[in-house]
Amino acid sequence: MANEILVAADDAGMVRGAxxxxxxQRSEAPDGIDEYVHRYVLPDTGDDPPVVPQVVGQLRAQGNSPRVGLNHVFAANAIPISGQPKLHGGTATDPVPAPQPEIGGVATDSRVVRVAVIDTGLDPAALTLPVFYQHQRHGRHEPDAVYENPAVRRIGLMGGHGTAAAGIIARYARRAHLTSIQVLNVHGICDEWTLAAGILRARDAGAEIISMSLGGTYVGDEEPLALKAVLDDLPAGTVVVAAAGNVDAATPNFYPASRPGVVSVAAIDTTDPAGTEVPAPFSNTGDWITACAPGVRVHAPYVFGTWNYGANPIDFTGAVAWSGTSFATPFVAAQIAANTTLKETCAEAADRLFGGLTRSFPGYGRYVAAPPGFILQ
Structure with missing residues (x-):
């Protein structure tokens, strides 16, 4: 974020004079993030703006090495600013309208698990759709803004992204207690400070699993300051599941998926009529990836309205086929929730789930297969 600097709260006194x-100017802090990190905005100096990475370096070089960082940008499936390609319905294709998906979960002996989806939020109108309406356990859902122009129901570029992600969890983890946290705008963008505050809201909601279908690369060798602070402070046993990204690259610092201990999820293409399963052409790869799941033409509940980013307007009536590691991610989160027994933490259930998988794709992790109906053929 231009002209913005983050400072660890405990180190703020070291740089106050600078x-x-x-x-x-220090920004007003939301949701308790001020206990961890302060945000400062440098003045706009017109033709000669400060080079913020250099300013950060100078501040870090002060005595006692204060913890100072940039305010990075994080994004959902399709934001060019972070290198993410458009992957609506397939590689570089428009979104695909779909019929309403059937309820996909099966009865299990899992316990009730609190799952938070950190994304664009959840469209209140979608709660009338069968996947959500028949899901019995809901926490607080922060609303998905959905529309660029509500008057004509023109869907934003990433409007409904969080609704689809939450719908996948509601569909396949029927005993999950589901909460939606809104950090991304309808274009699918947020800053690090906002994302960190959203993680705190998920924590305060009691989330045992946090699913994030978003990410971005960071500058330098140090983890993003605000995110590291709040992720380090999550309760023991909390499982963080994050998308591995969609730039067909082996980037080692796609965050938060590349953070040690995070369940990072790549995408597999299972749409071949002959039954061949191969890594999705857009999916990031690397030895830091934990697992992979089908991520091409994933069938999910969606929003109502018109999407205008393709060659022609496309009308949606509450369901979509959508592609990306964004949609493999909540399925893996759902599988962890659905396999957590009464005597386990979710972290223990995740270890057991992944330890029992017999298939893997080198560079894409262990394969979490999906049942029929997960993708739209």
């Missing part, structure tokens, strides 16, 4: 000299 910040005052730069004319930086």
């Amino acid at each position: 910040m005052r000299g730069l004319g930086a």
Whole structure:
């Protein structure tokens, strides 16, 4: 984020004088994030703006090495600013309208698990769809803005992204207690400070599994400051599941998926009529990836309205076929929730689930197969 600097709360006193000299203003803090990290905004100096990475380097070089960082941008499936290609319905294709998906979960002996989806939120209108309406356990759903123009129901580029992700969990983890946290706007973008605050809201909602179909690369060798602080402070046993990204690259710092301990999820293409299963052409790869699941033409509940980003407007009536590691991710989160027994933490259930998988794709992790109906053929 232009002209923005993050400072660890405990180290703020070390740089206060320098910040005052730069004319930086401290931002109002949401949701307890101020206990971890402060955000400062440098003044706009017109034709000669400060080079923020250099300013960060200078501040870090002060005595006692204060923890200072950039305010990185994170994004959903399709935001060019972070290198993510458009993957609506298939590689570089438009979204595909679909019929309503059937309820996909089966009865298990799992316990009730609190799952938080951190994304664009959940469209309140979607709660009338069968996948959500017949799901009995709901927490607080922060609303998905959905529309660029509500008057004509023109769907934003990533409007409904969080609705689809939450719908996949509701469909395949029927005993999950589901909460939606809104951090991404309808274009699918948020900053690190906002994302970190959203993670705190998920924690405060009691989330045992946090699913994030978003990510981005970061500058330098150090983890993003605000995210590291809040992820380090999650309760023991919390499982964080994150999308591995969609740029067909082996980037080692796609965050938060590349963070040690995070369940990072790549995508597999299972749409070949002959039954061949191969890594999706868009999916990131690397030895840091934990698992993979089908991620091409995933059949999910969606929103109502018109999507205008393709060659022609496309009308949607509450369901979609959508592609990306964004949609493999909540399925893996759902499988962890659906396999967590009464005597287990979700982390223990995840270890047991992945330890029992017999198939893997080198560079894409262990394969979590999906049942018929998960993708739209």
